[in-house]
Amino acid sequence: MSPRILPYLLILPVTLFLCLFFLYPFALVAQQAFSNGAGFTLDNFRDVVTYWKFPISLQNTLLLAAAVVPVQLALALLMATMVSRMERGRDLVLYVWTIPLGISDLAAGIIWLAIFEQSGFLNSMMTGLGLVDQPVNLLSYQNPGMVFLAIALAEIWRATAIMLVIIVAGIGLIPKEYYEAAEVFGASPWKRFLRITLPLLRPSLQTALILRVVLAFEVFAVVAALGGTLFPVLMGEIYAYQFDLQNGRAAAALALIVLAISIAFTLVILRVLRVPKGATI
Amino acid sequence: MAEIQIKNVAKKFGAYQALSDINLTIHDQEFMVLLGASGCGKTTLLRIIAGLETATTGEVWIGGKRVDHLAPKDRGIAMVFQNYAVFPHLTVFENIGFGLRMQKLPNDEVKRRVERTATLMHIEQLLKRYSGELSGGQRQRVAVARALAMEPDVILMDEPLSNLDALLRLEMRAELKGVLAESKTTAIYVTHDQVEAMSLADRISVMHKGKIVQAASPIEVYRNPAAEFVAGFIGNPPMNFLTATPAGDGKWTVAGQVVDGPRLGASQLQFAIRPEDLGPAESGLPATAKVVEPLGAHLLVTCEVDGHSFRAVLDSDLTVKPGDRLTLAPQADRIRWFDPETTLAVA
Ligand SMILES: Nc1ncnc2c1ncn2[C@@H]1O[C@H](COP(=O)(O)OP(=O)(O)OP(=O)(O)O)[C@@H](O)[C@H]1O
Ligand SMILES: [Mg+2]
Numbered sequence: 001m002s003p004r005i006l007p008y009l010l011i012l013p014v015t016l017f018l019c020l021f022f023l024y025p026f027a028l029v030a031q032q033a034f035s036n037g038a039g040f041t042l043d044n045f046r047d048v049v050t051y052w053k054f055p056i057s058l059q060n061t062l063l064l065a066a067a068v069v070p071v072q073l074a075l076a077l078l079m080a081t082m083v084s085r086m087e088r089g090r091d092l093v094l095y096v097w098t099i100p101l102g103i104s105d106l107a108a109g110i111i112w113l114a115i116f117e118q119s120g121f122l123n124s125m126m127t128g129l130g131l132v133d134q135p136v137n138l139l140s141y142q143n144p145g146m147v148f149l150a151i152a153l154a155e156i157w158r159a160t161a162i163m164l165v166i167i168v169a170g171i172g173l174i175p176k177e178y179y180e181a182a183e184v185f186g187a188s189p190w191k192r193f194l195r196i197t198l199p200l201l202r203p204s205l206q207t208a209l210i211l212r213v214v215l216a217f218e219v220f221a222v223v224a225a226l227g228g229t230l231f232p233v234l235m236g237e238i239y240a241y242q243f244d245l246q247n248g249r250a251a252a253a254l255a256l257i258v259l260a261i262s263i264a265f266t267l268v269i270l271r272v273l274r275v276p277k278g279a280t281i
Numbered sequence: 282m283a284e285i286q287i288k289n290v291a292k293k294f295g296a297y298q299a300l301s302d303i304n305l306t307i308h309d310q311e312f313m314v315l316l317g318a319s320g321c322g323k324t325t326l327l328r329i330i331a332g333l334e335t336a337t338t339g340e341v342w343i344g345g346k347r348v349d350h351l352a353p354k355d356r357g358i359a360m361v362f363q364n365y366a367v368f369p370h371l372t373v374f375e376n377i378g379f380g381l382r383m384q385k386l387p388n389d390e391v392k393r394r395v396e397r398t399a400t401l402m403h404i405e406q407l408l409k410r411y412s413g414e415l416s417g418g419q420r421q422r423v424a425v426a427r428a429l430a431m432e433p434d435v436i437l438m439d440e441p442l443s444n445l446d447a448l449l450r451l452e453m454r455a456e457l458k459g460v461l462a463e464s465k466t467t468a469i470y471v472t473h474d475q476v477e478a479m480s481l482a483d484r485i486s487v488m489h490k491g492k493i494v495q496a497a498s499p500i501e502v503y504r505n506p507a508a509e510f511v512a513g514f515i516g517n518p519p520m521n522f523l524t525a526t527p528a529g530d531g532k533w534t535v536a537g538q539v540v541d542g543p544r545l546g547a548s549q550l551q552f553a554i555r556p557e558d559l560g561p562a563e564s565g566l567p568a569t570a571k572v573v574e575p576l577g578a579h580l581l582v583t584c585e586v587d588g589h590s591f592r593a594v595l596d597s598d599l600t601v602k603p604g605d606r607l608t609l610a611p612q613a614d615r616i617r618w619f620d621p622e623t624t625l626a627v628a
Contacts, residue, residue, distance in 0.1 A: 175366075177362060177366040178368055181360075181362060181379075182368075182379070183352070183354060184331055184332075184353045184354065184359065185383055185431065186354040186380050186384060187379075187383050188354075196368070200369070200370055202370075275370070276411060277411075277414075278410065278414035279369055279370050279412075279413060
């Protein structure tokens with residue numbers, strides 16, 4: 001076997017698999033989005049974008065991402081720094097912290113619903129402590145801030161660990177000698193974090209942020225469980241088009257818009273956190 | 282004023298005793314070279330002085346102040362790491378200026394010092410590059426420049442020139458010595474190159490298995506090695522050893538010859554002589570030439586004396602062929618004696 005062909009031959013099965021189960025359906029969706037049954041059209045996009053719920057669901061999705069992702073990034077960095085300083089019990093702590101990753105997003109939403117709903121833990125606690133006379137409906141349209149907070153908390157709880165594991169792996173790749181050199185040349189622990197850890201972590205930060213931002217645009221089940229219709233998001237709208245309104249073309253168009261947003265953010269992250277040639281570890 | 286005192290320092294890694302009984306004073310502005318074979322604890326000692334490693338026992342003083350509990354940055358030191366530790370994400374300029382930036386020096390001062398040290402190390406044309414775009418030797422010079430730019434009281438260098446070609450090393454070594462003397466810096470310089478040690482050092486500390494065997498001027502270490510290890514380690518080719526048995530009244534029998542020696546009651550001593558302190562003579566040690574290597578100025582003859590391999594550096598005018606029988610007379614005042622039990626020198 002020629003060594004030139006062998007690598008291509010080896011990736012052939014995966015490529016075929018991806019073409020069959022990813023590219024093909026994707027092409028179908030794209031075709032749907034740009035057709036009106038008879039020919040090419042942009043009407044689906046126009047309809048979707050001009051619908052009154054589009055701006056609010058776009059705004060909610062972006063707002064949620066903007067609130068959740070920076071907090072998660074900061075938390076993940078903090079946790080990763082702490083874990084990588086530990087000498088013993090490090091694996092155990094990591095396992096515990098990554099447990100929420102093993103829970104589906106709908107289940108996570110339900111867990112937090114159990115905390116926030118009218119008969120939930122939070123209300124029981126508040127009445128028990130005498131803070132309120134009777135349980136209040138925290139997740140109602142009168143409390144939009146509370147709904148947002150509950151969703152944001154649930155998202156942070158559920159999906160910080162995905163960034164954590166990537167960052168822990170990234171920190172593990174940074175040789176100890178750079179920290180020692182920085183220490184000798186006068187960098188305080190905070191300066192070492194800023195001037196050594198963060199820049200050398202750029203490849204991991206890229207991966208973690210892209211993954212997390214894309215997931216943030218796809219937020220759905222947690223929002224459905226906690227906010228229902230009070231907090232429309234883009235994914236919820238796609239669902240509604242497809243199953244409530246039976247409008248597959250509109251759903252496909254909106255899905256493509258979400259995809260475009262994701263790609264745009266991915267490109268921005270890649271650009272901002274790029275590592276110059278020759279500057280890798 | 283930066284005198285370094287190391288008092289009773291010992292270091293254990295788990296059960297492994299990496300350093301023991303280290304007592305050493307490095308005077309202000311002195312150039313001290315730590316010389317020893319690989320794994321003898323040179324880097325460990327340097328890291329303890331720098332504060333990157335804590336000694337299991339003992340004290341470190343710098344400039345009359347005990348520094349054991351101080352962070353590395355508060356010890357007034359700069360260091361050249363054995364593995365360079367040149368930051369990959371910074372340009373050469375920012376690498377050299379790293380410590381200066383940490384001290385929040387103004388930009389023009391940083392620029393001035395970076396350019397000066399870079400020029401000194403012949404890397405001024407590389408300032409914009411990243412470390413991934415440098416050769417090993419260039420990276421090493423960045424590490425040296427980064428330490429020099431700090432203008433520290435004490436500079437610790439862990440084999441800073443090991444990766445340079447012979448010519449460049451010679452040049453860098455001279456420049457380094459000049460700069461450090463001029464800036465009145467106290468320097469500790471680790472190497473396992475004895476020529477480098479000889480040419481740079483005010484004093485050499487020879488280390489062996491985690492101990493300092495001898496700390497003295499290069500010529501003293503060379504002429505009067507304190508132990509067999511030093512005698513065998515320093516000098517190329519190394520010192521020759523032969524077993525001596527007492528012949529009474531301060532005389533010793535070496536390879537059948539009677540030689541004047543110390544008045545001691547020992548049943549055996551090691552007789553030692555440097556290859557260049559031997560010369561052909563009427564009477565002396567009987568030797569059979571085995572290998573003859575002309576070295577230009579000299580002739581290195583490896584022969585057999587009393588069943589032992591024995592080297593002599595002879596005048597290149599002599600014609601010696603393998604198999605020739607020689608009589609080699611040791612220069613009497615250059616003979617050294619060692620106790621085979623303790624391996625230490627005896628007077
Ligand atoms: N962190 C560590 N843990 C365990 N053992 C160590 C550690 N660091 C060094 N050692 C051991 O201590 C001994 C001395 O190491 P050190 O690095 O000081 O040697 P060195 O004299 O600098 O050698 P070289 O010339 O090869 O650099 C070695 O046997 C090494 O294996
Ligand atoms: Mg070393």
